[in-house]
Amino acid sequence: MYELLPHTADIRLRVTAESFEELFADAMHGMYAAMRAHPDGGAVQRVIRVDDSADTTSLLVDFLNEVLARAHVARELFTAVRFTRLEERSLEAELTGVAPASFDEDVKAVTYHEADVRRDGDRWTTTLVFDI
Amino acid sequence: MMDKSHLEKIHDHLWEIPRSYRGDMRVPARVYASEAMLDSILRDRSLEQLVNVATLPGIRKYAIAMPDVHEGYGFPIGGVAAIDARDGVISPGGIGYDINCGVRLLRSNKTHREIESILPKLAHSVAREVPSGVGRGGSLKLNNEDLNRVLRDGARHAVEMGFGVAEDLRHIESGGCLDGADPALISSTARERGRDQLGTLGSGNHFVEIDRVDAIFDEEEAARFGLTLDSIVIQIHTGSRGLGHQVATDSLRVMTKSMAAHHITVPDRELACAPLRSAEGKDYLHAMAAAANFAFANRQLITAGIRRAWSHEVPGDAIDLIYDVAHNVAKVERYPDVGEVVVHRKGATRAFPGQPVLIPGSMGTASYLLVGAEAAMQQSFGSSCHGAGRVMSRTKARHEIGVDELRGRLRALGIVVEAGSSKGLVEEAPEAYKDIDAVIDIVASAGIAKKVARFRPLAVVKG
Numbered sequence: 122m123y124e125l126l127p128h129t130a131d132i133r134l135r136v137t138a139e140s141f142e143e144l145f146a147d148a149m150h151g152m153y154a155a156m157r158a159h160p161d162g163g164a165v166q167r168v169i170r171v172d173d174s175a176d177t178t179s180l181l182v183d184f185l186n187e188v189l190a191r192a193h194v195a196r197e198l199f200t201a202v203r204f205t206r207l208e209e210r211s212l213e214a215e216l217t218g219v220a221p222a223s224f225d226e227d228v229k230a231v232t233y234h235e236a237d238v239r240r241d242g243d244r245w246t247t248t249l250v251f252d253i
Numbered sequence: 254m255m256d257k258s259h260l261e262k263i264h265d266h267l268w269e270i271p272r273s274y275r276g277d278m279r280v281p282a283r284v285y286a287s288e289a290m291l292d293s294i295l296r297d298r299s300l301e302q303l304v305n306v307a308t309l310p311g312i313r314k315y316a317i318a319m320p321d322v323h324e325g326y327g328f329p330i331g332g333v334a335a336i337d338a339r340d341g342v343i344s345p346g347g348i349g350y351d352i353n354c355g356v357r358l359l360r361s362n363k364t365h366r367e368i369e370s371i372l373p374k375l376a377h378s379v380a381r382e383v384p385s386g387v388g389r390g391g392s393l394k395l396n397n398e399d400l401n402r403v404l405r406d407g408a409r410h411a412v413e414m415g416f417g418v419a420e421d422l423r424h425i426e427s428g429g430c431l432d433g434a435d436p437a438l439i440s441s442t443a444r445e446r447g448r449d450q451l452g453t454l455g456s457g458n459h460f461v462e463i464d465r466v467d468a469i470f471d472e473e474e475a476a477r478f479g480l481t482l483d484s485i486v487i488q489i490h491t492g493s494r495g496l497g498h499q500v501a502t503d504s505l506r507v508m509t510k511s512m513a514a515h516h517i518t519v520p521d522r523e524l525a526c527a528p529l530r531s532a533e534g535k536d537y538l539h540a541m542a543a544a545a546n547f548a549f550a551n552r553q554l555i556t557a558g559i560r561r562a563w564s565h566e567v568p569g570d571a572i573d574l575i576y577d578v579a580h581n582v583a584k585v586e587r588y589p590d591v592g593e594v595v596v597h598r599k600g601a602t603r604a605f606p607g608q609p610v611l612i613p614g615s616m617g618t619a620s621y622l623l624v625g626a627e628a629a630m631q632q633s634f635g636s637s638c639h640g641a642g643r644v645m646s647r648t649k650a651r652h653e654i655g656v657d658e659l660r661g662r663l664r665a666l667g668i669v670v671e672a673g674s675s676k677g678l679v680e681e682a683p684e685a686y687k688d689i690d691a692v693i694d695i696v697a698s699a700g701i702a703k704k705v706a707r708f709r710p711l712a713v714v715k716g
Contacts, residue, residue, distance in 0.1 A: 190442045225674070230350045
């Protein structure tokens with residue numbers, strides 16, 4: 122579950138999930154919501170690997186920035202993600218979606234500002250700020 | 254939560270947050286603002302972010318916020334920090350993702366009266382020649398050799414490719430090329446993001462604007478720039494596009510991982526940094542310079558597009574470059590009282606004595622040409638503000654401002670609008686920004702820069 126929140130110049134996203142995997146998936150879908158993504162093209166599949174992030178919070182930011190780079194470089198929009206490996210500082214994800222897609226908002230980057238992946242009881246949460 | 258009681262008044266336009274505010278501050282933080290402006294600034298987190306900047310290793314004298322300051326990420330927008338070049342750090346968050354976002358000011362030889370009747374056609378031609386909008390590329394797709402030369406030589410290579418004349422380079426900060434740029438440090442992803450974006454505006458608050466000079470404050474300085482009342486000027490506001498964004502992302506990832514090895518902790522991850530003299534610090538400085546050069550070349554190609562539009566609609570006129578400034582960049586500079594420092598300017602303009610300082614307002618309000626003043630060298634590490642500064646979130650702007658009403662209002666002001674997106678237009682409405690006149694009055698009263706001329710918009714082109 123994600124929620125877009127106001128920020129003076131950029132976009133703030135709050136993500137709450139019942140599992141670590143869901144947090145990453147919902148953060149990706151929230152980012153696409155911030156980008157106002159529209160699927161236009163045919164099916165696409167991709168594997169994204171992130172290794173050696175500084176910690177779990179950085180892993181999420183690094184993963185989202187990899188996904189964002191695919192949107193900018195190849196206009197890929199992923200609608201589903203399956204994590205074949207999701208550890209504290211590394212992951213491997215199989216993504217399926219469409220390309221080309223169009224985006225109405227230019228998210229330049231996923232920032233580390235306010236990012237803080239936390240487990241609170243049976244819920245995982247974080248806030249993210251996107252530079253636009 | 255910070256409130257006004259935490260700030261000490263230095264004078265009517267300058268306030269200080271003392272080191273005692275928070276135990277991890279290495280220097281005080283200073284804010285250029287009137288008391289009324291301060292009330293507005295305190296509504297978001299910009300001053301808390303400024304306090305975070307004051308904790309960076311090696312920061313000298315004070316962390317500074319300009320009157321256009323607003324909440325960003327890591328550094329506030331409108332922030333300046335000078336950090337010791339020998340034992341201090343460099344932080345990509347102090348420059349931002351849009352490396353060398355900046356403003357270029359061009360001058361036509363025509364007056365407002367001479368082009369008034371063709372403004373809609375002129376704006377349309379400019380929009381056709383200068384691609385804009387989310388992810389929009391241009392017609393020029395650089396091969397690897399040209400991209401490397403753009404990254405190394407900036408606007409100089411754009412001129413060599415035929416986009417402009419050598420004289421243009423004399424009127425660009427740093428001659429349109431930052432030294433030390435190393436194309437080998439630019440990742441393949443960054444290259445792919447930027448490969449077809451040279452000569453494009455992008456979206457958000459980036460624009461081309463045709464203005465008329467409606468006030469002259471300093472006749473002598475205005476004459477130096479060839480400006481009189483009713484002169485026509487053109488502003489370009491954009492930066493390094495996707496290439497610069499990716500360079501910042503790549504560098505922040507490296508520094509986030511390397512901070513522990515350098516025994517550095519920061520109160521906000523977005524302030525991730527490395528000693529300037531470390532491998533990570535040097536790599537970032539040289540990659541940032543390459544991205545900055547891409548931005549200088551980008552504005553040079555956009556200038557070429559405007560010149561093409563102009564020659565089509567206004568045959569016989571010439572478009573000359575007045576100046577081009579970066580407002581998201583780090584530079585190694587020397588000051589008598591602190592020695593060599595790396596000055597981080599994030600949403601702040603260099604304002605060395607006599608240097609043109611270009612301050613765009615919001616769409617529909619005035620913009621200003623100033624020149625830097627001597628006091629800036631003592632007070633603000635040769636820096637000034639960079640714009641009006643946002644006060645309203647884009648979400649709120651979309652909810653509160655009707656696009657038809659806004660278009661009608663701009664039309665009533667005689668402003669021609671060429672906008673690819675209604676959403677983008679309302680997000681940049683004048684009420685989303687601070688009062689530019691008040692912002693300019695602060696920097697002028699503080700002695701950082703002096704007013705030369707004021708411009709009023711005639712036509713706005715944006716994505």
